[in-house]
Amino acid sequence: MASSTFSWSKIPHTPSYQNPKSATIQPSFSISLINNQSSSDSGSQVRKPKGSPQLNRWSRARALRSGHKLERHSNRAAQAVELRSPDSPTDRALPEPASKGRDGDDDVEKTVGKSIYMVSDGTGWTVEHSVTAALGQFTHCLVDRVCPVSTHLFSGIDDVERLREIVKQAAKEGAMVVYTLADPFMAESAKQACKVWGIQSTDILGPLTEGVASHLGVSPSGLPRGAFGNNIPLTDEYFRRIEAIEFTIKQDDGALPQNLNKADIVLAGVSRTGKTPLSIYLAQKGYKVANVPIVMGIKLPKNLFEADPENVFGLTINPIVLQTIRRARAKSLGFSDEMRSTYSEMEFVREELDYAGKVFAQNPTWPVIEVTGKAIEETAAVILRLYHDRKHKCSMPRISKRY
Amino acid sequence: MASSTFSWSKIPHTPSYQNPKSATIQPSFSISLINNQSSSDSGSQVRKPKGSPQLNRWSRARALRSGHKLERHSNRAAQAVELRSPDSPTDRALPEPASKGRDGDDDVEKTVGKSIYMVSDGTGWTVEHSVTAALGQFTHCLVDRVCPVSTHLFSGIDDVERLREIVKQAAKEGAMVVYTLADPFMAESAKQACKVWGIQSTDILGPLTEGVASHLGVSPSGLPRGAFGNNIPLTDEYFRRIEAIEFTIKQDDGALPQNLNKADIVLAGVSRTGKTPLSIYLAQKGYKVANVPIVMGIKLPKNLFEADPENVFGLTINPIVLQTIRRARAKSLGFSDEMRSTYSEMEFVREELDYAGKVFAQNPTWPVIEVTGKAIEETAAVILRLYHDRKHKCSMPRISKRY
Numbered sequence: 042m043a044s045s046t047f048s049w050s051k052i053p054h055t056p057s058y059q060n061p062k063s064a065t066i067q068p069s070f071s072i073s074l075i076n077n078q079s080s081s082d083s084g085s086q087v088r089k090p091k092g093s094p095q096l097n098r099w100s101r102a103r104a105l106r107s108g109h110k111l112e113r114h115s116n117r118a119a120q121a122v123e124l125r126s127p128d129s130p131t132d133r134a135l136p137e138p139a140s141k142g143r144d145g146d147d148d149v150e151k152t153v154g155k156s157i158y159m160v161s162d163g164t165g166w167t168v169e170h171s172v173t174a175a176l177g178q179f180t181h182c183l184v185d186r187v188c189p190v191s192t193h194l195f196s197g198i199d200d201v202e203r204l205r206e207i208v209k210q211a212a213k214e215g216a217m218v219v220y221t222l223a224d225p226f227m228a229e230s231a232k233q234a235c236k237v238w239g240i241q242s243t244d245i246l247g248p249l250t251e252g253v254a255s256h257l258g259v260s261p262s263g264l265p266r267g268a269f270g271n272n273i274p275l276t277d278e279y280f281r282r283i284e285a286i287e288f289t290i291k292q293d294d295g296a297l298p299q300n301l302n303k304a305d306i307v308l309a310g311v312s313r314t315g316k317t318p319l320s321i322y323l324a325q326k327g328y329k330v331a332n333v334p335i336v337m338g339i340k341l342p343k344n345l346f347e348a349d350p351e352n353v354f355g356l357t358i359n360p361i362v363l364q365t366i367r368r369a370r371a372k373s374l375g376f377s378d379e380m381r382s383t384y385s386e387m388e389f390v391r392e393e394l395d396y397a398g399k400v401f402a403q404n405p406t407w408p409v410i411e412v413t414g415k416a417i418e419e420t421a422a423v424i425l426r427l428y429h430d431r432k433h434k435c436s437m438p439r440i441s442k443r444y
Numbered sequence: 445m446a447s448s449t450f451s452w453s454k455i456p457h458t459p460s461y462q463n464p465k466s467a468t469i470q471p472s473f474s475i476s477l478i479n480n481q482s483s484s485d486s487g488s489q490v491r492k493p494k495g496s497p498q499l500n501r502w503s504r505a506r507a508l509r510s511g512h513k514l515e516r517h518s519n520r521a522a523q524a525v526e527l528r529s530p531d532s533p534t535d536r537a538l539p540e541p542a543s544k545g546r547d548g549d550d551d552v553e554k555t556v557g558k559s560i561y562m563v564s565d566g567t568g569w570t571v572e573h574s575v576t577a578a579l580g581q582f583t584h585c586l587v588d589r590v591c592p593v594s595t596h597l598f599s600g601i602d603d604v605e606r607l608r609e610i611v612k613q614a615a616k617e618g619a620m621v622v623y624t625l626a627d628p629f630m631a632e633s634a635k636q637a638c639k640v641w642g643i644q645s646t647d648i649l650g651p652l653t654e655g656v657a658s659h660l661g662v663s664p665s666g667l668p669r670g671a672f673g674n675n676i677p678l679t680d681e682y683f684r685r686i687e688a689i690e691f692t693i694k695q696d697d698g699a700l701p702q703n704l705n706k707a708d709i710v711l712a713g714v715s716r717t718g719k720t721p722l723s724i725y726l727a728q729k730g731y732k733v734a735n736v737p738i739v740m741g742i743k744l745p746k747n748l749f750e751a752d753p754e755n756v757f758g759l760t761i762n763p764i765v766l767q768t769i770r771r772a773r774a775k776s777l778g779f780s781d782e783m784r785s786t787y788s789e790m791e792f793v794r795e796e797l798d799y800a801g802k803v804f805a806q807n808p809t810w811p812v813i814e815v816t817g818k819a820i821e822e823t824a825a826v827i828l829r830l831y832h833d834r835k836h837k838c839s840m841p842r843i844s845k846r847y
Contacts (some may be wrong), residue, residue, distance in 0.1 A: 178664035
């Protein structure tokens, strides 16, 4: 969740702290990191790709498995990229490595179906988020693995040699490449390398960044987030979000009802309506959330009715779906048959939902959200839309933020 | 976090449950939702924009504030969109409403600096995530609000009339428009409307979806995620993620050390190294995380040393940054001066970090992550890269997933 950006500070005007490496307390720490190929921490290697132990390791692996022929391809690919000659004859040389890859490369995870390579100079969460969203357009063929898709995330890719290794590997796996690379040289290299290897590629952030640049009339930094000198300072926003998460964890499952009035959002619903994951998701976005379980036969805390009714949201769900979820839950918790029946038998499920329904009916100011068939993100979107609409009474409901 | 997609099930082959509305237990529930303009729940209104109470509300507000002239623009804009005539003379009519908006429209939040309108037919988290990531390229001008930017998220926009209202409003605010609209007609309408109103626009998902479609050889559904018939079924993945979040909450801050061996990832570090938000972030991605606070003078649980050392990660931070964070923390917790000093005074901070350093040195298999200057997402990326690299021993470190 980019929207929930927690960050540690660099001390302003104290350059020696701006580079995480130089801030390491015991050198052995960052060494242990390098040994573990934490590429995003090896910022110093950006322009010395040959020095990367990771790269050497890959090269050895590659040499072992594919010998000279591929080497030549690699060189030609590299040259073509250097030459920036998209229409170079190397294009025609492509099918060979591409097909090669498919018939058995022991480095390729045995991927069923199609692969999507996601390459990022940062965390990779943006490219992963976007690809997941795009795949949402193909659920009709993904469901039951009709046409399975594997995604492979390569994050912290900050040197062009590694980038080209990945593109070559993608060609061998017959994968497409989706990338978010802040450095224009890296982005162009990715584009060209994909062209050379004849594989499809999409630049996720490039067009948007250009758009924003011309809208703001400012040039982009070309630095990945978190790169040296591009850290987000320790803001009130940061503290607010940490506090929201800590508050929300403490309030989970009806704990500390005396704090319900301190919550931005209070969720009420029967067991397995997704109160906890929903609370956590909202907390990541900076909202203090408390959730109150509605259990038949157990009196609700009076604080629930004393809290600002504009902050309280009821959750409801289709009984058959709820029963399915509760059965799975009861099984995973190893409930006894008897406990299982009271918890997940249809009659009880309906009764409890009816009971919740009565509570909601007695508190008509609480919006009641139907969660059946919704992902947590979707329910969260509905709740936040209502929440902001109620707070800001804007004639065009929107969630606004300042940067 | 799209990557953490929790979802409720539609019952397969039981159409009556495929539409959340029809699954509502008490009609009053969804009525209460419509009253609250939960547009994403009003799927049935998709093709009856005139019927949308939301739209009527906007129209009234608009009529009140801008009278006929804007109306005419609106019609001309709408016609132009209908006609798909980007070069229509309406282009030249633009500056007027644009400037109009700036000198005082009481519906426009008093926005300082530039605005970015984010429009989505779904939750809007993808467009928000991408815009936040793109803004990461402009931190040099965002820091200290040198050139402040406001984003405005309009989610669940599923009819073209509302879409055009938003684009018109964007023109009045001098905003750019960034959109994720699955329905090709809606996406094209957004593009054309922005052209008509002479404002910059970027389609976030369109190009990627096309790329994926031709890679898979399958046409996209054109349905927003969560739309009727496009729900993600109740998968093992879903249960795994819920379980991960619930596990992680229970383990927070050293609770139930006897479960450390059940965690996928164990984080150890002194207070305020971000263990809790980091744990929650990783849990959202489906990992069971436990965190163990390292407190000087308090013995660490033996279970920490019995857990698989490949799963344990140490966190460290620059002492001056830590002191800054602890001071803020102590203040927000209302610590007494005495407590505050032991907790956040430099000498103590250094001693405690040294103590943690010794623990880490005695457990060399634990990678130690330097969190100074890193956003939680960045630290999470480093940890997951190491985690997957250790588990899969792949010569090209990657995080793979199947869909």
